[in-house]
Amino acid sequence: MQAPIAAYLQALHAQLAGANAGELASYIPELTKANPDWLGISIVTMDGVAYSVGDAEQLFTIQSISKPFVYGMALADRGQQAMSEKVGVEPSGDAFNSISLHPQTGAPLNPMINAGAIATTSLLAGRTTEAQWQRIESSIATFVGHPVTVDESVYQSESSTGHRNRAIAWMLKNFGIIEGEPMASLENYFRQCAIEVSCRDLAYMAATLANGGVNPLTGQRALPAEHVGQVLSVMATCGMYDFAGSWLYEVGMPAKSGVGGGVIAVIPGRFGIAIFSPRLDAKGNSVRGIEACRRISRDFGLHMFQQVRDPRQALGRVYTGADAASRRKPVGPARAHLQAHAHRIKYLSLHGMLAVDGVEYIVRRMLGMAADTDCFILDMNQVTGVADSAALMLHQVRRTLQIEGKPVVCSRVHRRAAILQPLARASGAQDRGFLVFEDNDLAVEWCENRLLQGMGSTEEVAVPLADSPLLAGYSPEMLKLMDSHMSTELFGAGDTILKAGEAGDGRVFFIESGRVSVLVPLDEGGHQRIASLGPGMEFGEMTLLGQTQRTASVVADSDVRCRVLHVNDLEALAQQMPEIKIRLLENLARDLAVKLRGATQWIAALA
Amino acid sequence: MQAPIAAYLQALHAQLAGANAGELASYIPELTKANPDWLGISIVTMDGVAYSVGDAEQLFTIQSISKPFVYGMALADRGQQAMSEKVGVEPSGDAFNSISLHPQTGAPLNPMINAGAIATTSLLAGRTTEAQWQRIESSIATFVGHPVTVDESVYQSESSTGHRNRAIAWMLKNFGIIEGEPMASLENYFRQCAIEVSCRDLAYMAATLANGGVNPLTGQRALPAEHVGQVLSVMATCGMYDFAGSWLYEVGMPAKSGVGGGVIAVIPGRFGIAIFSPRLDAKGNSVRGIEACRRISRDFGLHMFQQVRDPRQALGRVYTGADAASRRKPVGPARAHLQAHAHRIKYLSLHGMLAVDGVEYIVRRMLGMAADTDCFILDMNQVTGVADSAALMLHQVRRTLQIEGKPVVCSRVHRRAAILQPLARASGAQDRGFLVFEDNDLAVEWCENRLLQGMGSTEEVAVPLADSPLLAGYSPEMLKLMDSHMSTELFGAGDTILKAGEAGDGRVFFIESGRVSVLVPLDEGGHQRIASLGPGMEFGEMTLLGQTQRTASVVADSDVRCRVLHVNDLEALAQQMPEIKIRLLENLARDLAVKLRGATQWIAALA
Incomplete structure (x- = not known):
């Protein structure tokens, strides 16, 4: 053709x-x-x-x-x-x-x-x-x-x-x-x-x-x-x-x-x-x-004075931490606090070669949002480069907002010199410049942590099995029976608990204390963190639905203590008391439904 | 500030x-x-x-x-x-x-x-x-x-x-x-x-x-x-x-x-x-x-000869129908055919003011993909306008690909004159121009239908209750018992079956024949179709997880015949035979997990 x-x-x-x-x-x-x-x-x-x-x-x-x-x-x-x-x-x-x-x-x-x-x-x-x-x-x-x-x-x-x-x-x-x-x-x-x-x-x-x-x-x-x-x-x-x-x-x-x-x-x-x-x-x-x-x-249509541009195209979607939270899901008061304040995290997706006219528009939008914002994330994934004059303007707005206690961070710069060098020149030697995150999830999590600091504490306490969302609605009798069929496992920071691609061995993990990262391997090598889980959360639960292979790796980020249920034990328990399995499945389905709704909202925000 | x-x-x-x-x-x-x-x-x-x-x-x-x-x-x-x-x-x-x-x-x-x-x-x-x-x-x-x-x-x-x-x-x-x-x-x-x-x-x-x-x-x-x-x-x-x-x-x-x-x-x-x-x-x-x-x-940096541009920024993400299928989920051979061929639908997300240099790049990419493509969807959501020379080039590539039996359609033009008028001028009066869809989902579905036509038939047959994915793994005895507690409801094309915001009345619908659309209301008025469901699929199933309000409307697109289960009847059945509820919940959770995986892949493709 x-x-x-x-x-x-x-x-x-x-x-x-x-x-x-x-x-x-x-x-x-x-x-x-x-x-x-x-x-x-x-x-x-x-x-x-x-x-x-x-x-x-x-x-x-x-x-x-x-x-x-x-x-x-x-x-x-x-x-x-x-x-x-x-x-x-x-x-x-x-x-x-x-x-x-x-x-x-x-x-x-x-x-x-x-x-x-x-x-x-x-x-x-x-x-x-x-x-x-x-x-x-x-x-x-x-x-x-x-x-x-x-x-x-x-x-x-x-x-x-x-x-x-x-x-x-x-x-x-x-x-x-x-x-x-x-x-x-x-x-x-x-x-x-x-x-x-x-x-x-x-x-x-x-x-x-x-x-x-x-x-x-x-x-x-x-x-x-x-x-x-x-x-x-x-x-x-x-x-x-x-x-x-x-x-x-x-x-x-x-x-x-x-x-x-x-x-x-x-x-x-x-x-x-x-x-x-x-x-x-x-x-x-x-x-x-x-x-x-x-x-x-x-x-x-190449006459140089007949070019039509629209500086506004430098700014793509704008959405908030409420549209797309990080994959780390805190529980308890932290969760409520984040839900109430997540809209004060603002993502701005920037586009193309950033020149001064496009950045003037972006900066004007940021200043317009500032009263309702605690942190800005500038997603640079679609940016091809930054003109020096535009970098200077970004630097200036970062400084202005920093003084107001509103950090501006970048994500997905991917170590590209066409972005990093102009930003470094604009910041000068005295200034550490933009904080840059490898992916949006890490950037949002950083912003969420700032919101939680604002609340007074980020420390997470151990969550007993009874408070695990997956066991919500269990009667004391059901909990006791379940607990008696479970074991405790301990992991040190850095330990690989599950490995993507391995056959599932039927274990489901309930985190009591500590924090783990869920990582999926990428086609181009390396991996992407798709979730950060803490006390009261579970992993490996897809085994309950008959999944025979682990699709993600799980690595301990700190010392981690888990209660562990084996799927065969659950089957035995279900014979004895069907309600134990019915509640578990209901809770699991409900959790998946919530995640799906979140993902659908995220898609709507992105698309 | x-x-x-x-x-x-x-x-x-x-x-x-x-x-x-x-x-x-x-x-x-x-x-x-x-x-x-x-x-x-x-x-x-x-x-x-x-x-x-x-x-x-x-x-x-x-x-x-x-x-x-x-x-x-x-x-x-x-x-x-x-x-x-x-x-x-x-x-x-x-x-x-x-x-x-x-x-x-x-x-x-x-x-x-x-x-x-x-x-x-x-x-x-x-x-x-x-x-x-x-x-x-x-x-x-x-x-x-x-x-x-x-x-x-x-x-x-x-x-x-x-x-x-x-x-x-x-x-x-x-x-x-x-x-x-x-x-x-x-x-x-x-x-x-x-x-x-x-x-x-x-x-x-x-x-x-x-x-x-x-x-x-x-x-x-x-x-x-x-x-x-x-x-x-x-x-x-x-x-x-x-x-x-x-x-x-x-x-x-x-x-x-x-x-x-x-x-x-x-x-x-x-x-x-x-x-x-x-x-x-x-x-x-x-x-x-x-x-x-x-x-x-x-x-x-405003000297007119020192402007840096990158025509490639006119093209954002490129992904395929396999990355993001339409929300209509066919069953049987149609499903297998779509799964095998969905990568032959190509989405291209276009950006900004389209001039001839950006469109040259887009068109070159399209021609490079053509051998592996049956339909192209040009998503115009982020496009702010089209130069006449660029519109002519888009028109030409559409004609070239049309002759090869590879349609090029547009989505999300949103009736904007800055896009529609140049495209109309380029097409001239003799040509109907680009087929334009209101959203990507409709555009993908149109392309999927073409793929299915290529397979020979798009006619969907009625699916008996026994083949419903939600009841997979049911024994004949379980099926019979369930069936005896269900009723049949008939709807005419255009009937509203469920209405978003209404209290759920406990009914779960299993489609035997016909097709329905799932619509969510939009903040700005109107609604967006988020799914199209056909025989063998269910809706209203969130009632099973205790959801008390319908979150979406469901409208019959054709004459529709459903088997209907009431959640209270299910509870009664579960007392009698727990396996009926356990299987149903397992199937529901599995379906949600599959959808979640799809949504996560879509997010990865979009982000």
Whole structure:
């Protein structure tokens, strides 16, 4: 089955294939050897998938499309401040080969015109022009995702006819913009323009800019994130020469064209696009390249100023500890206290890449709920990352609420750096940052413990067998008879009492004192705690319903004392006094019904 | 408790309050009367909340900030094509009061310079200049959210000194750009510049552009969505006069300043920002306005080319009909067939505002799953809207999969126009579009029915009492005894058999033939179907555990025949033969345990 984008690109290719306006670039003799009918289109997604159609694998020379990438390298090498003294960022309103130097400083108006690009290449890191060339070659390879080569004949052709560029280079030397020997730098510039790429390669380069500087296929960083916006800004205002205003107006995406017939367009966070079609218009832009971008922008709704967002989507479900309590079920007054206050625990399920607008909404909701809340749990499971500015805002609201005695904790961060690092940067070294729990259950339990502390005590007393919910309604006679058929077992903290997968041996455990965890093995290894049980609660009771295998492990969290009933003894007792079994089954069914109701409510809250 | 943005704005205000660089505008005498120390900052969110600090309520004249809004009105009135013949969209590289007309056509280079703005005002709809003025006044009021007035003394001051603008207007008349009487149009232009606004008003105007043309507080549309991107593009390239390249590079947001001291900045889909500080730099921009935008952009990470997105966040959980079956539980071969094939039903939970990049990912995942899938359910509960291009892509994949016999249905659209309308536009009139279900359960049941059709038959036969799961393990003698204490009840389709909230009367129902729905009332009114039960299943059984109130209603979906047991009769039988009750309770507890396990798995899949 064909993907809709693949089908779209095929149709687009068919529509444009017949168009033959424009002329091959002629100022570099070697470029006239291109086949004017070549047409390739590639789109690369943010997870590195390429959709390509037509002559997308045909190699050609990158030409001016190298300029924004080399400008990015220079920003990384020299820093924005130093670069701003050498090369401006204002559109010139002139053609690509205009000299356009600032009348006082001699600085080229921007790095997309030849003068600016030649200056930029001369400013790369490297003690020799050789080393500077290595910088260009390896950086472009990181953008593309594989090594690149130079078309030597195009390079020779450009070098042997590039007299205007020689004049520009000497003029830049005259103004002190080029610091070293200008002619060797200029050869690097000619070579950089003659790097061979395919349309697909260019789309990966564009996608790397769209992806914040990281190649979305290889995962390699090609450009520090802080310079990506600067490169794209210059592309937006100067990338299409004196067509920039109309381009932004109609197509609305940063772009760059080259006289080799390539055009790239970058839709930040969404797509990298490249078109290869060598026929150029009078401004030196690929005719079909421009038309393809115009159509893709319109048909896919990619104009950068027509994006619709809704910051509220950063916040998914909000529910309370009453909707979904922890699986630990206290008894007695603790239970009543929790039931009365569980709604004061608030879960917020956060979504996606958290930026400042989404977090502003989340924080506003939290402050609105604060009067009715004791603890907040931010579930980060669906979060893909946190912007620094958003992390700072989360940090600030945590501090504000902390002062009010209302902790904010996180769950399910899963050790992801895209979340942890911005949060750590926001907190600084003096602050321990967010308390983070591996799962929601542990987070809720922590919040419940705080609620219980508020009540005065969390200490759990031993619960005699008579108070076991499973034996509710037993007469003293029934209890005595039952008790006489039971034994006591003791476990130390850490002991495995039952093991998942083992055959059930018929024992049912009634906890008198201590606490155990119920753990189920996970498919991906490890286990998840599904319950924490304390005095008055039972485990292993599914044996009563004929279950022959233990489905969960039970581990003692402290010293544990249990009364133990064997199912065979229960059968014998039932012969003697049926009411003993009937009551037990009724209580068991009732407990299951309550748990089922809780689970159903939880599902309703989640779904 | 103070919101972090409010605290941020206070700190920003304090940092900037001492700065006193720049001069009041002097070319309009009335403007020199402003207090040079005024400083207001406002930020408006996409749900219409304003954060303001300082002199945010002080009124001042809008001046050139009116230009992009009036340009939007002209686009709406004349259309983009007609406007492009009268006013260009290229940055002039010149100062705001430059004449900058195209040498051949006389068209002003862009609508942000005075020449372009004067031409734009003259091109508004309206047979008279009076009517054109009404158009301006009412449209600005929609952007602001309340009626606006003109500062008559500033208007008079501008009109009495605006000789350069008179020259420009006559030049535009000379080139045929202004069609009517130029002097009356020019008075409208002077008046539009003298409209009084506060910083807060301007932030709502900016937020309306950020919100796709709809005022986020009033919900009123101020500008057709298709022109918003065009207005913002012109602001991005021409909004800050000859500072546009550096502005985009450093601040990275479409903006517009006015000599009254206002600056607006628009972050599409996120925020509208306004600053009011009357001291201007040599280019006519508010000194502290620019600095505030620079800092907000940096501190909040709002540079439009530094946005990080992850299209994958459009897709939440993916799970199958095996993870979460419908609540209808068939018996016999149908049950076995469903169990074997339920994984071939795929749920996809979609998230947020669906644009083409997110849908590309969703569609790619669907095509990847297609070989192992019979039906897709797209859960739209968390979707806030669908872009037209994304709707088209969803439509295409639905058609592609339909041809393969794999339906794609939607659930929980909740009649929202932001989802339904784009889907309807994508499908066109010939296509019935997506089948939409009110809840996931109905959607899964529909898919299950398709699976059962694949098996040959969906007809359900009557199930005798002996085959009831609740009576599993009964001996013939026990069955006979039980049966003799039961009655038969018949119901017609639509009959309410049990009503939620009513006292339980002790009856337990065993369905022999027909089908019922179990409905729970919702807090917000109406009800949700939580189960569909058929032959061999029981309801009302919680009475056996002492439940005294019916928690759900049960309605007959067809003619229904039940055997009915009264709990008092069961007690009598248990005296006679305890095994009858013990088996029943065991079966009930086992059923509850199975349901609980299913619910727990569902929670794991959801959470």
